[in-house]
Amino acid sequence: MKLIVEEARKWTKAGKVADYIPALGLANPHDLSIAIHSPNGECVSAGDIEKKFTLQSISKVISLALVLMEQGKEDVFERVGMEPTGDPFNSIAKLETMAVAKPLNPMINAGALVVTHMIEGNSVDERLNRLISFIQTLSADSEVNYCKEVAKSEYETAHLNRALCYFLKEHGVIQEEVEPLIDLYTKQCAIEMNCLDLARIGLVFAMDGKDPDTGKQLMPSAVARICKTFMVTCGMYNASGEFAIKIGIPAKSGVAGGIMGAVPGKYGIGIFGPALDETGNSIAGIKLLELLSENYRLSMF
Ligand SMILES: NC(=O)CC[C@H](N)C(=O)O
Numbered sequence: 213m214k215l216i217v218e219e220a221r222k223w224t225k226a227g228k229v230a231d232y233i234p235a236l237g238l239a240n241p242h243d244l245s246i247a248i249h250s251p252n253g254e255c256v257s258a259g260d261i262e263k264k265f266t267l268q269s270i271s272k273v274i275s276l277a278l279v280l281m282e283q284g285k286e287d288v289f290e291r292v293g294m295e296p297t298g299d300p301f302n303s304i305a306k307l308e309t310m311a312v313a314k315p316l317n318p319m320i321n322a323g324a325l326v327v328t329h330m331i332e333g334n335s336v337d338e339r340l341n342r343l344i345s346f347i348q349t350l351s352a353d354s355e356v357n358y359c360k361e362v363a364k365s366e367y368e369t370a371h372l373n374r375a376l377c378y379f380l381k382e383h384g385v386i387q388e389e390v391e392p393l394i395d396l397y398t399k400q401c402a403i404e405m406n407c408l409d410l411a412r413i414g415l416v417f418a419m420d421g422k423d424p425d426t427g428k429q430l431m432p433s434a435v436a437r438i439c440k441t442f443m444v445t446c447g448m449y450n451a452s453g454e455f456a457i458k459i460g461i462p463a464k465s466g467v468a469g470g471i472m473g474a475v476p477g478k479y480g481i482g483i484f485g486p487a488l489d490e491t492g493n494s495i496a497g498i499k500l501l502e503l504l505s506e507n508y509r510l511s512m513f
Contacts, residue, residue, distance in 0.1 A: 213258040216507075217244055220485075220500035221259075227487030227495030230467040235365035239265070239469065239486035244496050247411035248504075249480040251424045257408060264404045265484045266362045268466030269301060271343075271400045272324040273439050273447070274413070278346050279330045280435045288330065291385055292316075292323040296446045296453075301492065302372050304379065313383035319446040319464070322376045328397045329386040336396045343400060349430060350416050351409040352423075362468075363402035370394050401466075407482035414472045415480025417443075417462070424480075440474055448498075451491040459501045460511025469494045473501065475510050 221244045231237030245259035267274075280288055293316045297306055302321045307313055315323035333339035340358070348356045377390040386393065415424050421436035422429055443462035448455040455463065461481070463473040471494055473481030483501070485494040505511055 213246070213248075213256055216500060216503050217246060217259040220244060220496045220503060223496040223499045224485060224487040227489055229469075229486045230488055230492065233362065233366045233369060233467070235359075235362045236266070236468055236486070241487040243469075244485040244500070245407045245483065246500055247407040247482045249408075249411040249415040249424070249482075250478070251415065251419060253425065255408065255411065257411075259407075260484070261407055263484060264359075264406050265470050265486065266359055266402045266404045266466070266468045267410075267470060268401045268468045269319070269324070270410070270464045270466040270470050270472050271403055272319055272327065273417075273443060273464045273472070274347055274350070275324065275327050275331060275343060275400060276318045276442070277431050277435050277439050278343060279327050280438060281431055282332060283330055285434075285438065288318075288327070291330070292318050292326045294442075298450050301449045302376075304372070304376055307376070307379055313380065313385055315380075315385075317442060317446050319442055319449075321373055322380065325373065325377055325393065325397055326380060326385055328400055329388060329393055331396070336392050336399070339396055340399050344403060347403060347413070350413040351405060352412055352425065353405065353409045356403065356405050356409060358399050358402040359404045360402075362404070363399045366398040366401060367395060370398055373397065407470075407484045410470060410472050410482030410484075411480045412482075413480065414474045414482060417472075417474035418476055418478060418480050420477075440476065443474065448493055449491050451489075451493055455493075455498070456513070459498070459505045460513045461501065461505060462512075463501070465493045465497070467492050469497065471497045471501070476512055479510075
């Protein structure tokens with residue numbers, strides 16, 4: 213595994229750390245780490261595995277799972293669609309041209325903002341805490357929390373996400389005030405962990421929602437299935453098609469450089485490599501997955 217990480221690390225030079233959220237610009241572009249968690253408790257890891265990173269868009273899969281569990285799929289899919297867009301994650305274009313202003317899927321920002329809007333609770337703190345405690349259960353790490361610095365940095369600069377919210381509010385897709393929603397969304401995106409925790413969460417999805425240690429169902433298998441399907445069709449933004457062909461693993465990436473993979477029935481994968489390619493995916497992380505998928509025949513197709 214060490215050798216594969218060092219091979220893939222060469223690609224970090226060709227990528228760039230995201231800096232549209234200023235605090236993310238401080239990351240070291242040459243970091244790269246991976247953890248692969250198996251159902252029998254075995255975990256293989258290599259690289260800078262202790263480094264923490266914020267989930268960013270990876271949190272969208274987990275908030276979706278929570279909201280599907282709490283509100284059911286009818287309510288969720290009344291407000292957000294199931295189709296990939298082929299557009300960048302923060303694009304507003306399709307929202308305006310669609311007959312109904314319903315975001316096409318929950319993995320783009322517009323759709324994720326609708327899902328976050330649906331997290332229940334009386335205050336931002338209460339809603340955030342419910343999501344964090346769900347994530348603590350999935351990762352089996354009670355220390356998981358959000359990074360205040362990254363949350364603040366995104367909150368201060370999230371003008372495009374505010375624009376998406378105002379558009380959605382105008383069309384009645386969301387009802388709450390925009391500022392608390394942006395507050396909750398930016399804190400959700402700033403939830404941080406290392407690649408070991410992320411691999412553990414990936415494994416729960418891979419195991420159809422079962423806790424790999426206790427066998428307890430942490431989310432219904434139907435919810436895990438919906439999430440994994442979105443990971444295949446839109447998990448890697450507008451590079452999801454190419455990723456499915458080359459790698460063939462349900463995966464979700466975030467602009468901090470994380471990738472969560474769920475190889476159905478087999479492994480959970482957590483990767484961190486903050487240098488990104490032009491679609492916003494970890495450039496060396498994708499290389500790493502390409503090498504692994506080829507070597508160990510991980511593609512599900
Ligand atoms: N692609 C991402 O990871 C985007 C998440 C980020 N918090 C944003 O809304 O811009």
